Amino acid sequence: MKDFVANDRLLQRRADFPVLDQLVHGKPLVYLDNAATSQKPRAVIEALRHYYEHDNSNVHRGIHELSQRATEGYENARAKVAKFLGAAKAEEIVFTRGTTEAINLVAQTWGLENLQRGDVILLTEMEHHSNIVPWQLLARRTGAELKFVPVQEDYQLDVEAAEKLLGDRVKLFSFTHISNVLGAVNPVARLCQKARELGVVTLVDAAQSAGHRPVNVQELGCDFLAFSGHKACGPTGQGALYGRKELLEAMPPWQGGGEMISRVDFQESRWAEVPHKFEAGTPNIAGAIGLGVALDYLEEVGREAIRVHDEALCQYAWERMSQLEGVMLLGPSPEKADHAGVISFFLDDVHAHDVVTLADQSGIALRGGHHCAQPLMRKLGRPATARASFYFYNTTQEVDRLVEVLKEIRAYFLR
Amino acid sequence: MNLDELYQEIILDHAKRPRHFGPLTDATVSVHADNPMCGDEVDVHLKLNGEGKVEALNFTGNACSICTASASIMTGKLLHKSAEECRTMSHQFQQMLKSEEAVTVPKEFGDLKALSGVRKFPQRVKCATLAWHAVEDALKEAGA
Numbered sequence: 001m002k003d004f005v006a007n008d009r010l011l012q013r014r015a016d017f018p019v020l021d022q023l024v025h026g027k028p029l030v031y032l033d034n035a036a037t038s039q040k041p042r043a044v045i046e047a048l049r050h051y052y053e054h055d056n057s058n059v060h061r062g063i064h065e066l067s068q069r070a071t072e073g074y075e076n077a078r079a080k081v082a083k084f085l086g087a088a089k090a091e092e093i094v095f096t097r098g099t100t101e102a103i104n105l106v107a108q109t110w111g112l113e114n115l116q117r118g119d120v121i122l123l124t125e126m127e128h129h130s131n132i133v134p135w136q137l138l139a140r141r142t143g144a145e146l147k148f149v150p151v152q153e154d155y156q157l158d159v160e161a162a163e164k165l166l167g168d169r170v171k172l173f174s175f176t177h178i179s180n181v182l183g184a185v186n187p188v189a190r191l192c193q194k195a196r197e198l199g200v201v202t203l204v205d206a207a208q209s210a211g212h213r214p215v216n217v218q219e220l221g222c223d224f225l226a227f228s229g230h231k232a233c234g235p236t237g238q239g240a241l242y243g244r245k246e247l248l249e250a251m252p253p254w255q256g257g258g259e260m261i262s263r264v265d266f267q268e269s270r271w272a273e274v275p276h277k278f279e280a281g282t283p284n285i286a287g288a289i290g291l292g293v294a295l296d297y298l299e300e301v302g303r304e305a306i307r308v309h310d311e312a313l314c315q316y317a318w319e320r321m322s323q324l325e326g327v328m329l330l331g332p333s334p335e336k337a338d339h340a341g342v343i344s345f346f347l348d349d350v351h352a353h354d355v356v357t358l359a360d361q362s363g364i365a366l367r368g369g370h371h372c373a374q375p376l377m378r379k380l381g382r383p384a385t386a387r388a389s390f391y392f393y394n395t396t397q398e399v400d401r402l403v404e405v406l407k408e409i410r411a412y413f414l415r
Numbered sequence: 416m417n418l419d420e421l422y423q424e425i426i427l428d429h430a431k432r433p434r435h436f437g438p439l440t441d442a443t444v445s446v447h448a449d450n451p452m453c454g455d456e457v458d459v460h461l462k463l464n465g466e467g468k469v470e471a472l473n474f475t476g477n478a479c480s481i482c483t484a485s486a487s488i489m490t491g492k493l494l495h496k497s498a499e500e501c502r503t504m505s506h507q508f509q510q511m512l513k514s515e516e517a518v519t520v521p522k523e524f525g526d527l528k529a530l531s532g533v534r535k536f537p538q539r540v541k542c543a544t545l546a547w548h549a550v551e552d553a554l555k556e557a558g559a
Contacts, residue, residue, distance in 0.1 A: 349431070353453045353479035354422075357539060361418055370454040377454065383477045384454035412418070413427065413480075 010309050013301055014393040016041040027363030030398045035180050035208060035342050035389035036367055037230045040294070044233060047293040051286045059285055060259060060276070074285050077292030078275070081240050084295045085225065086216030092248065094241040094275040095288055099207040100130040102226035102241035103174070105278060106203055107134040109251040110224075111172070114201075117143030120169040122200070124149040124157055124186075125379055126179040129372040131205045135174065149175070151379065155182045155332045163194050172201045177215070178208035181371045181387070182331040183314065183342035185209075192221040201247070207231055211298060212340060212391075213307035217242050229287070234294035238287030241278075248274040255280040306392045310341030313390045317343055317399045324403065326410050330385060341390035344371070347406065350413045352384040358409045359386075364402055420532035421539070422480065425488075429526075430480035435490035439473040444557045448549035450541050455482045457546050459490075461553040469493050469501065474546060481530070481539050486546035488526045493550065498559035505547045512540045 014020060017039045022029050031039060051073065057066035059074045075090070082090040096102040115121070121135045125148045139146050147170070149162040157175075166173060173195045178185050188204055195202045203224040209215055211232025217225050224247070228239040243251075253260055253271050257280035263270045271277045298306070315334045321327055326348040332339050347355055356368030367387045370377045377383055388402060439445075439460035447458050455478035462471040472493050474486045489508075493501050508527060511520055512534045520528060533543045 351479035351483075353455065353539075353542065354481070357421070357536065358418065368453060370451075374454075383456055384479075412422070415427075 010301065010305060010392045011395060013041075014395075016043070016297075017393055018042060018045070020393060024363040024365070025361050030364040030401050032388040032390065032394065032398070032402065033365045033367050034391040034394075035231070035371075035387065037236065038211060038233050038391055039393070040235065041233055041297050043297050044235065044290050044294045048235060048286050048290045051289050056286075058282055070285055073289045073292075074283065077288040080292040080295050082242075084215075084299070085210070085227075085240075085242050086218050087242050088218065089245060091274050092242055092245050094243065094248070094278045095283055096226075096239050096241050097237050097284070098228035098230065098239035099205060099226040100134075100228075102224075102239060103131055103203065103205065104134045105241055105254050106174075106224050106226075106243070107138040109254050109278075110201070110247065111135075111138045112142065113250075113252055115142040115144040115171055118169060119144040119171045120147050121145070122147050122149065122162075122165055122170045122173040122175075124162070124175045125151045126157065126182060126184065126376050127174075127176055127373065128180055128205065128207070129374070130207075131174055131176060132375065144171070145169075148375075151182075151184075151376065154337070155330065156184050156337055157186050159187060159190065162191060166195055166198050166200055170195075170198070170200050172203065174203040174205070176205040176208070178212070178340045178342070179331075179373075179376075180208050180342065181344050181373045181376055181385070183340045183344070184332050185338040185340055188220045188222065192223075196221060208340060208342070211306075212303075212310055214303045223247055229291035229294060232291075232294060233297055234291035235287045238284050238291045240291075245274065248278070251278075253277045253280070257281045259283070301392060309392045310390055311339065313394055313396065313399065314339055314341045314343060316396055317388065317390070317402070320399060320403045321345060321406070324406055324410075327406060330380060330382070342387065343389070344385040344387045346382060346385050347410055347413075350409060352386040354413070355386040355406075355409055358412065359402070359405055362401075362405045362408070364405055417532075421536055423529045423532065425526050425529040426480060426484040429484035429487040433474075433483050433487040435471075435473045436475065436487065437473055438475055439471055442471075442473075444553045446549045446553040446556060448545050448552070450478075450482070450545050452538075452541065453479065455479055455542055455545055457482065457486055457549055459486070459546055459549040459553055461550065461557065463498075463557055463559055466497075467559050468495055468497050470495075472550070474549075478545070479542050481533060482542040482545050485530055485543045488530070489546055489550065492523070492525070492527060498554045498557075501554060502551060505551055508547060509544055512543055 055069040057070040059071040079090045202222045204222045206227040210227035225242040230236040260280040330344040352368035442460040457476035460473045464470040472490045
């Protein structure tokens with residue numbers, strides 16, 4: 001077995017997460033559901049509290065001191081997101097509730113404006129429901145057609161098929177950076193470059209990647225990118241959409257209301273400049289400020305260091321779990337391919353849902369089910385798997401604990 | 416909380432060797448039910464006789480042990496019952512799973528009582544009731 005080089009600097013970070021220090025069903029919590037949501041460091045929790053205790057006010061419309069502080073905090077957070085994603089300008093960042101809302105925004109504005117019958121929306125077979133259903137709704141309204149890039153037998157995207165499909169009536173290619181089921185990492189830059197050559201607009205679902213590795217929209221060459229703050233140490237209910245400024249400016253607004261206008265008359269209105277055009281109503285001010293603090297925290301930890309830790313832990317877990325009798329792992333082998341810190345697996349004779357209930361009784365938080373990727377699961381012939389997903393605060397000892405508990409679970413069901 | 420209360424021998428036995436498992440070619444009605452939370456999928460196949468009683472009841476699908484065992488025991492319990500009797504038993508069963516305290520159940524429950532431990536695992540109640548909801552829907556669809 002390969003030596004796992006524990007990065008002490010990262011493991012010290014574990015103490016920054018109050019929630020990790022507890023017993024669940026009498027056992028130390030082993031939190032391995034990071035692909036669903038990450039835990040929050042004290043700095044983020046404190047930032048939310050500080051905002052509500054000192055600065056709480058509405059943004060963009062008050063003259064008074066608190067309103068200025070809130071506005072400044074909110075817009076600073078936007079600048080931080082822009083920097084975090086490598087966007088050229090802060091105006092290219094639209095705050096949304098998360099990845100799902102960001103994708104819906106693009107579908108309902110850019111999509112309705114630019115798609116018509118005969119056009120193709122290209123997706124992949126490894127998408128989360130949030131990158132399938134908004135396009136189904138759009139296809140129904142516009143008459144556009146959905147096509148899917150296949151997943152190969154080695155659980156990786158068929159990149160050559162993608163490149164071929166891109167040439168056939170495709171207007172938009174929306175795909176995930178990292179599969180939340182398989183841990184497969186897609187070659188985003190290569191796919192975006194090909195799309196751009198063919199005049200296809202791209203949207204990258206970075207829900208699983210933004211908090212786990214360096215993500216730079218200019219290096220990736222995408223037109224849109226969506227991510228969720230809560231999977232990157234930020235509060236729930238706050239994410240962002242990156243869009244190239246020319247595209248955002250040409251798009252119609254989405255929801256109407258306050259904040260998104262420059263002038264309103266009884267019959268019609270004029271819109272505010274981007275990004276405010278897409279942010280109707282009072283936003284999640286505390287959430288945005290908390291997200292900004294989370295991103296600062298991740299930069300301090302080091303995103304490349306997080307990627308290395310995730311992958312090393314995944315490799316360690318993969319090796320140990322693949323030696324277990326009756327355990328099958330689903331996903332590209334980390335030996336042969338870039339594999340993020342997500343492992344889907346199943347036990348012979350034990351349904352995923354039972355695995356998760358038993359693991360929970362031992363203090364281990366896993367996810368079990370279809371992981372909001374039903375079409376992919378059907379293709380894999382597995383309606384449900386259990387999933388362990390890692391972050392930089394997880395340790396090899398926790399993986400060892402998981403391995404022991406999986407053995408116990410199997411023995412329990414074979415009794 | 417005791418796992419053995421949830422996973423009693425009877426349950427594991429039904430989960431591993433489900434009874435009345437497989438399609439029914441002459442079913443009056445078939446109904447599909449999903450538990451979107453975890454991916455359990457069950458189809459129940461119901462055949463009613465001339466008097467409106469359950470002549471045959473089978474199930475197919477892919478589900479966790481709790482869901483499979485519940486469906487397996489159910490298919491035995493509801494045989495030869497009228498629609499009304501089926502609904503009554505379904506409601507009693509669901510009550511057993513949703514009540515805070517242990518409730519006394521009718522004698523005819525038999526093996527079904529083994530599922531009473533599920534009430535201490537609220538996330539799993541939907542697993543245990545999935546097939547029952549499907550049967551209620553099937554009866555409604557059959558106009559019984």
